[in-house]
Amino acid sequence: MKRRILIAVVGIFLSMSPLVAQPIEDNPMMAMQSDYHVTTTKVDFSSASQKVKISIKFFTEDIEGAVGKKTSDANFESALSTYVGNKFKIKVNGVSKSIRITGVNISDKTTWGYFEVSDIAEVSSIELNITLLNNISGQENIVNFLVNNQRKVGTATASSPIIKESF
Numbered sequence: 725m726k727r728r729i730l731i732a733v734v735g736i737f738l739s740m741s742p743l744v745a746q747p748i749e750d751n752p753m754m755a756m757q758s759d760y761h762v763t764t765t766k767v768d769f770s771s772a773s774q775k776v777k778i779s780i781k782f783f784t785e786d787i788e789g790a791v792g793k794k795t796s797d798a799n800f801e802s803a804l805s806t807y808v809g810n811k812f813k814i815k816v817n818g819v820s821k822s823i824r825i826t827g828v829n830i831s832d833k834t835t836w837g838y839f840e841v842s843d844i845a846e847v848s849s850i851e852l853n854i855t856l857l858n859n860i861s862g863q864e865n866i867v868n869f870l871v872n873n874q875r876k877v878g879t880a881t882a883s884s885p886i887i888k889e890s891f
Contacts, residue, residue: 761786761860769847769871776816776841776850778823780808782857784835790857795830804828804837813853816844847871851888854880 764781788794791803805825814821821841829836854865865880871891878887 759862761857761863763856763863763865765854765865765867767850767852767867767869767871769844769850771846771872774842774844776814776821776844776847778812778814778839778841780812780837780839780856782835782837784830784833786857786860787835787837790859795835800830801825801828804835808837808839808856811855811858812839814841815849815851816841817846817848818851847891849888849890851886852878852880853886855882855885858882858885 761783766777766779768777768779769775770777784795787804787807791800791807793800793803797803808825809823812823814823821844823839823841825837825839827838829838850869850871852867854867856865857863863882867878867880867887869876869878869889869891871889874891876889876891878889880887
């Protein structure tokens with residue numbers, strides 16, 4: 725009997741609590757807990773072009789915070805290139821390579837950065853060391869590879885930033 729009364733009292737108390745009574749989208753404490761931070765990266769190798777093409781999708785707000793520039797700033801693309809060059813390392817066939825930016829596509833919610841590694845005749849392995857947006861708790865970097873008609877997927881996090889795939 726006492727247990728039922730206690731459960732009823734706790735239920736009434738919780739329903740009156742401002743953290744529980746508000747919908748999630750109106751409740752800043754709950755909204756912070758449900759944030760999801762992720763980049764999606766596509767790595768494609770084309771033997772015809774002899775290039776590894778890399779496309780990275782960021783949430784616009786996250787990448788603006790990381791590079792310290794708004795996407796509307798005139799030098800955002802340069803700042804993005806520097807940031808990615810420092811936070812996204814690539815080895816092709818065991819050899820470190822530098823990437824260069826080839827373009828940016830920006831919307832309110834997402835920002836795509838396009839990069840490439842040139843002069844690659846063939847690919848037997850790719851190793852990525854990704855520390856993009858690691859200042860954000862829970863950040864994940866999901867990578868989709870398409871090399872030599874083989875598809876592979878990997879995930880990099882702050883505690884496990886290296887992905888190595890053989891083809």
